[in-house]
Amino acid sequence: MHKRYLSVAAALGLAVAALGTTAATAVDSPRAGADSASSVSTAASVAKYNGSGEEAAANKAFFEAVVKAVAEKRAANPGAKAVTVTYNASQAPTFRQQIASSTSIWNAAVTNVKLQSGTSGASFSYREGNDPRGSYASTDGHGRGYIFLDYRQNQQYNSTRVTAHETGHVLGLPDNYRGPCSELMSGGGPGTSCQNAQPNAAERARVNQLWANGLAKAIKQVQK
Numbered sequence: 001m002h003k004r005y006l007s008v009a010a011a012l013g014l015a016v017a018a019l020g021t022t023a024a025t026a027v028d029s030p031r032a033g034a035d036s037a038s039s040v041s042t043a044a045s046v047a048k049y050n051g052s053g054e055e056a057a058a059n060k061a062f063f064e065a066v067v068k069a070v071a072e073k074r075a076a077n078p079g080a081k082a083v084t085v086t087y088n089a090s091q092a093p094t095f096r097q098q099i100a101s102s103t104s105i106w107n108a109a110v111t112n113v114k115l116q117s118g119t120s121g122a123s124f125s126y127r128e129g130n131d132p133r134g135s136y137a138s139t140d141g142h143g144r145g146y147i148f149l150d151y152r153q154n155q156q157y158n159s160t161r162v163t164a165h166e167t168g169h170v171l172g173l174p175d176n177y178r179g180p181c182s183e184l185m186s187g188g189g190p191g192t193s194c195q196n197a198q199p200n201a202a203e204r205a206r207v208n209q210l211w212a213n214g215l216a217k218a219i220k221q222v223q224k
Helices: 043-047 053-076 093-109 151-156 159-170 201-223
Strands: 015-018 084-091 114-117 124-129 136-139 145-150
Touching: 053 084, 053 136, 053 145, 053 159, 053 201, 084 093, 093 114, 093 124, 093 145, 093 151, 093 159, 093 201, 136 159, 145 151, 145 159, 151 159
Parallel strands: 084 114, 084 124, 124 145
Antiparallel strands: 015 136, 136 145
8 A cells, every 4th residue: 555645535625735855855844833733644544545537637627726816917917927826835935945945846857837825816826834634735716725734744755856746736736655756646656765756748738738738728708
């Protein structure tokens, strides 16, 4: 059974995408009171893998919601040259460095979409805290969503890989836990020795394809 960051769960009616990753790299200690409403994560929740069709559907829903939000902005401003997805990282200060690294990784890896930090008009955000499900992505299906980064998991696994993997779902990539360490979306499958935080050639090509074809289709639908 493959290791992964969390077991799949539905939270507060939101579509939850459970994501995985590997390799031990500690992050800063949890900030006091950062997420007092969440239960503390456990070793079992960190390692458990229980993939499902529900999870895959949630990943797809997050991507489609973000694409729709970007399409609406571009329809309102057809002269925009760059396809940009804005995120808000203000609610995950402990992971500021990892989020910045993930952004740099993806912006260097793909050409048809760019990630940009900002507090206005963000399509998704990053949050931090303790959660028994571990790290996950969640969307309301209306162009808004967030990536939750769990403290304990990010202390046990390579935190930049966790963040880049989670962000890969926002860009349209599904999980593939049977993949090798060289595949970013293999998550926790390769084991804790895996330190890779870079998408491979196939993953880069897939994101470029999704944002070329998927966005064009979404813009046409918005313009109708």
